[in-house]
Amino acid sequence: MESSSSTSTEEKKKPIVIITIGMAGAGKSTFVQRINSHLHSLDPPAPPYLLNLDPAVTHVPFEANIDIRDTVNYKEVMKQYNLGPNGGILTALNLFTTKFDQVLELVEKRSETVDYVILDTPGQIEIFTWSASGAIITDAVASSFPTVVAYIIDTPRTTAPATFMSNMLYACSILYKTKLPFILVFNKTDVQPHDFAVEWMQDFEAFQMALASHSGTTDADGEPTYMNSLMNSMSLVLDEFYKNLKAVGVSSMTGAGVKEFFEAVDASRSEYEKEYLPELTRARAARDQSLQAVKEESMTRFMKDLAIDQIQNPNAALRDRWRPEDEEDDDDDPVNIVDRSEEPWPGQYIDVTQSRRGDSESMVWPRPG
């Protein structure tokens, strides 16, 4: 693995961003802490840059450089917007995302000294994977840095073929949504080794046999149930999906498999450069082109309307002059995202943080409209 000091003479590679995603309780935070301590234990140590994006977590087992909880108090958000817990978490993430450019700037500032940037996402997986803010954050980091998704799976709870299939379908949907290099991390292998999963992924007949022998897959007449038939067909579809994936078994408890995980991460860098980046460049060029076409069309229409207007109403047209002094300064109030590891610390909090820390002042975030 490459450390920051080994590249002093050549140009330093950009850090690689690891986005950890997984069902509640799969072990995301414990995993992040495990890979964090692995990087600290290297010789020389290569401490990563850590971001906690879960506003509702009560305890984070690692010292995050940027913590969403310093910027948004999700309980206050629930009160102010009259929301339940999930709505509160989602809105907190949305508010934080409006300032994500500041987060990227802080990460950019560290890109000379760190090799890995790690994002821990909210416990409720869909809040990140199926929200606009999750997509914005993912796109923003992936367009600035090599990025890989680490999908954490609770291995002991995935041994039933139906649960395994559901988990794989979910992973598949995230892969096709983000199109980023993707690593399946079978966590908790100290409790349940992940060999069964590897076998099912490599040999769909083995999966079908497991499915057939699992209780509840045949009806009273011994015929396969609807669920069984559905999963049988799905396993054929997923076969293609497995080819695009790397899978590693890890125990965040003991540290087993962490080295293999980083090998998979490092291999993902070239995948990102060869596949994701050209696609991103192509999509950007296409978008710029269509935006330019729309702009040109609007401008032509506007100029035509203006010409007609000037002919119909020459006196008003003479008075209609732009005066820069009438322009209002509509810059948003800055919200300073805090990097906990930067000096001086503490003391750079924004108001919302002060209210989180027990101040009775209420937090006022802009509302739409």
Ligand SMILES: Nc1nc2c(ncn2[C@@H]2O[C@H](COP(=O)(O)OP(=O)(O)OP(=O)(O)O)[C@@H](O)[C@H]2O)c(=O)[nH]1
């Ligand atoms: N035995 C074992 N337990 C683990 C492992 N990784 C995590 N756990 C346990 O699994 C539970 C959930 O771990 P978390 O790290 O809180 O999981 P999470 O995915 O961050 O959970 P959310 O906060 O809901 O997002 C905790 O009790 C951990 O101690 C592991 O590798 N082996």
